[in-house]
Amino acid sequence: MLAHLHVHSPFSFLDGASSIQRLVARAAEMGVEALAITDHNNLSATVKLHKAAAQAGIKAIIGAEVTLEDGSHLVLLARDARGYANLCRLLTRAHLDHPRKEPRVSRSSLEELGEGLVVLSGCRRGEVAHLLLHGKYQAARAAASWYQQRFGRDYYLELGESYLPGSARLARLLRELAGQLGLELVLTGNVHYASGHDFWVHDILTCVRTLTRIDDICPERRLNAENYLKTREELLLACPGWERALEVAGEIGKSCGPVLDLKARVHPEFPLPAGENPAAVLRQLVGEGARRRYPRVSKNIKERLEHELDIICRLGFEDYFLLVWDVVQFARNRGIRHAGRGSAADSAVAYCLGITEVDAIGRGLLFERFMSLERAQLPDIDVDFDARHRDLVTQYVYGKYGKEHVATVCTYNTFQGRSAVRDIGKALGFPAGEIDALAKRLPWVKSGEIRDVLNLPELRVLQLDQDRLELLLDCCAQVAGHPRFLGTHLGGVVITRPPLVELTPLQLAAKGVTVTQFDKEDVEDLGLIKLDLLSLRTLSAVEDTVKVLELDYDRIPAQDRATYQLLNSGQTIGVFQLESPAQRALQSRLGADNLEDLVASVALIRPGPIKGNMVEPFVARRQGKEPVTYADPRLRRILAKTYGVVLFQEQVIEIATVIANFSPGDADRLRRVMTHARSHRDMGELGQKFVERAIANGTPPQVAQEIFTYMAGYASYGFCEAHAASFANTAYKTAYLVQHHPAEFFAAILSNSPMGYYPPGTIIVEARRRGVGVLRPSVNYSQASCEVQDGNIRIGLGQLRGMTRAGLESLLKARQAGPFLSLADFCARVSLPRPLYQSLVLCGAADDFGANRRKLLWELEDILAHEGPAGGFDLGAPGADWGGVEDFAFNEKLKFEYELLGMGMSGHPLEAVRDGLRKQGVVTGAELSGLGTGRLVKLAGYPVRPHRPPTRSGRITVFVSLEDETGLTDLTVFENIYHRSGQYLFTEPVLPLLVEGKLERRGQGVSITVRKLAPLVS
């Protein structure tokens, strides 16, 4: 048996040059029967190795090359599950005991956690080899004996490298030592790349790792190209007479048992009082929840809940539901706003437990889209929390289940296109300017085609060193997708029943969070359950609003007419998910009057449906302008709520169940395959299967075929209805807040910015349009965040660019003693850096002390120079008399306000030129509603969020909103105009535009089809 026991994968982070797939494929090709991956101090390759090896029919051995406290290396292999658990614990300790430093394994933990491990003495940087090579035979012997005493026959002397100076001597000495101590020798390859031809990739990666350039000399670089996966013959050619050691490697390979069961379900355990059964508790909680959620728990509801509970318990997910319920319960008790999202809203159980806010039964949502016996995939419950308190929730989870059982899922930052060019270009010695030029000009290409880039004219003009450029591009192609470093997943937390540290090593990520060494996919493959605790700023804004209003968010009336009127007007800026121009245009035509319409809206404005031209037919059917038809009468029940259009994934599943008699689980599988089917052939096969079963179920062949074509057309971009419903819920409620409490809600949006679709400057224009006054920030009246004072929004001091938390706190604290009487008083009581004082004056926050901001700046200079306000220079012009200082002009003030606050306090820039514009016949956005359709109008304003969505025809159309002092007007810019003057739309800084075009009306909305577009010159 040929076994390779010392192999590095890319998870050795820049010390392994071949992907796991490539290593495994190469190993299989040369008849290797067991392959160990031994990365530096981590087990990140474990799951991927298991999967790849199983496919190739090779035995996977899990190990690591650990660094000991003296910096020497040691190879540890897990012989069995116990050994794997110990290895995880060892590595966790090595990482957590040395935060922000290189992980080190201590000898004492080695002694303590040695069970089940096979220990190889390591490469040349191993203690024994190092001592032997440096002529310290006795010390080497002592070191080897230490291990021999602890590990006995599980300790092996390793010869890992050949063809290096001293290799022959090292081989001789190792043999001698083994003979004296009665130890076995083992031959390994210290593999860092799959084949000898790949060594250059490794060499370059070493340069990247050591931050050196390729011409530099660096001891970490390898002397030769011998660290590849060698065949038996090659190994023996390099180490003649070591046949026995090679056999030993094989024996070790044979003796290592499986350490991980990928099919195991390591579900978390929800702590319950002794004697209580999780299933019973869950049943009870669901029962209570149902009574709270439904006025009358009908037979229908009972059956559905029973059905769900049955599947949940049969799959063993009752603890998981309890656990999520508990987290949500915690958030509720603490008043942390939250909302479930994603497919979990397909579950009535989740609704009864308060995890989601969508009535799955009432909406007829399919539980099987979320969970089914057939799919038996791990469920994924995502919950959004108020962005400010998400960490509190995470902390609660850590606290409740203990650090041993909880960790955040990691992500791997990988080498991709431009960043790879930058890293590798630097290592290859390209000057910074050239790398920059190259990275910027590099078009997006697949890694396999990167060499074609060489012939591009825009790269040729750079006159780069051609050989090195080829090398650079080749290397980028080779390392594309390799991990560079480990990061933290946004919200994914895993909770396990057995200690997590026995399933994965844990380490500290940059943010100070303990993370697993496995990413999302690995965690899923391992059968660990992940809980996504996400943060959503909209919820923070909602929370701020309802707190001020003392409003019961859950009691917001469901069918508020005024709210639907607002939605129908299309003026939905600030409404969650429905505020983009495309959504506003849809709303103004759709005439939504119930939540279903909003659910459909959320699903409709997506690249897929837009490209598929689903929007227009949907609107036409909704308004009764087009008949709603069904290919089969059985479809009516399923598609009625979307007017006969397949919009949701749940509908695809239901059609397959009803028409072709699929079981719900099978139907979901069908949907997933249809979604991902890339080729015509796959689709054809699926179609045949569907049609056959449909015919067997009594459907005419023609109709069956028609239905399948229809489903296939939409399956690829169908949206999860449960998710759309969750979002629509929040959308409706935020629309209610915009309609009835605009001041409070817009203040909250501003305080939580950046959020939503629009910048703060646009939000306050919208607030003013709705009749809400906006007051400048004030050192005496503003709080940290924006709030409502006498019906107006008072901008908070936290909005000021450059304002620090400490500065803000000291200001508010100082103010508790009474208002600031003068600038001098303010500066004396609050200590801030000079630029911040200056900013406070320039944004108008110090207008409390006098309206002339320039005069205040002079005063500030004097105060900061520790002199009374009587100072100043005798300059003649702005003389000793303060009254002589001329204030900034309107435009200057606005410029500072936009720079510092992102919005105009003194007014809107267009106000200053409005009189002139009127003379040119330019109207305001507000005046448009009084003008006739089809009229040519002139409009001026600032372009906001221009974007080029994908269109069905492939032609370019730009949608942009034009902001003037009265609000936003939507513009449509077609390709010809875009080519002529599109550059003015995408400038930085944003320039005001003068626009001429035709007034269009669709539904209640007004928009302009642009005919002429030019910069506004005043």
Place this chain on the structure above:
Amino acid sequence: MAKLVNQPVLVVTDGKRRPRRFFWIRHWIDVQSILEEWKDTGRWWDGETEKTFYRLAGNGGAVYEIFSDRRLNQWNLYRVLD
């Protein structure tokens, strides 16, 4: 004392292309034994090819390091240690 020579030399090799004797300062030096053998890829990015080094015990008692470039079929005496 070690002396860096790095000069081309004539070498007679055996069937495995390992050195048997070489010509250095008007003498043929016979290889008594090969002490070490290693490989060095050098400045591969500049087009340098891999070199195989041999540390040899010569018949005069000195140790020599010579290397061959198998692709170019060339030999150099690299260092002399006496």
Place this chain on the structure above:
Amino acid sequence: MFAKRVIALRQIAYIELMGFYAGVQRDGETPVAVVREKRLFDVDELAAAAGVKPGQTVRQGRLSCPGLAVVPYDEAHYRLPARRHLDLYARHTPGVDPEEYHRCFLDLSGPVPAGEELESIVAEVVPGYAWGAAAGLASSRFLARAAAGSAGPGKVMVVPPGREAGFLEDLPVACLWPISEELRQRLSLLGLKTVGQVRMVPVAEATRRFGKEGRLLVALSRGEDPTPVRARYPEEAVESSFRLEGEVEVGGGLLLALDTLATGLARGLAGRMAGSRKLELTLEHGDDRHTLLERELVRPRFSRKSLLEQLMGLVSRAGPVPAVTGLRAVAGSLVRVPAEQLSLIATREEEDDEKWARLGGTLESLSRKYRGTVVEFGSRRPPDRREAMLDWYDPMRSGRKLEGE
């Protein structure tokens, strides 16, 4: 008798050429503007006549001159033309200190006022390399540049000694170019708009209010600036040139010429113990046209062979160019190279050739005498890197060090 005392006046000139870049990149009769960092950087005469000004955005430029051709700033084009006018300056004084290709300080200090000399320099430069020049002459760098700034195109502004204060009085604070942008902005925020107003500030006050820069601020506002003009042009470089007999098409025919250039450069570099990180090759085309090829080298080159490789690479990447009558190569950005590397490379090659020919015969006879394979000689490369790597990898070497301890 008294010896006649010669009092050298400190006279510093500043010349800023208008339309230099646009002129270089101009092609035909279309008005041209050069754009850099999204703003117009330089405009040619036609564009200027149409009212286009540097500093405008492309949009503004196109508004005043609809047919304006906009070309991006392209450094490679300017170096050689710039050298011509800088050479011209260098004929007047060794103190040539270019700020950019079109802006330069000149040290014209001497016993007689240099106003006329500056005017003649400008007259010489303008028709050839620009459509206009703003020039200033004063007793310090600061003043000279400020004077040029207020002179406007085609004028020479001389600030006579003793009139500095009067000259500066009404200039805006923005002209205080050695002062940080931040402080200049602060001054204008405060309403201190002219240099005259700034000068009223007592030194102690200025230092107290504006910190370290305050002192400089006051000094500048009085026209004081002791910074000297340094002789920065021409920069240190090694040159080699070759004149061809008749016209030669680019291709194999240039090999000999390039080899000669490379040999010349290698000798020059060896003499200075330097390697070059920047190569420029000028192809002359006979009718005063030329093609400038240049590249930054990833690592310093100094051997004939690698310089030749680089020069050939430059030519091969030039694309189609007219026939060549002469070549000039410049190796710039010199960096020091360790002596042992050079000595290994600078051995005379003729000697080697003889030795190799001699040994070639021996080789043949040996192959007849001995069984086994007789192989050829190896190459000689500098061993620096190998030695360093082996010092690390060969335990025998580190072992020796250990024994010595």
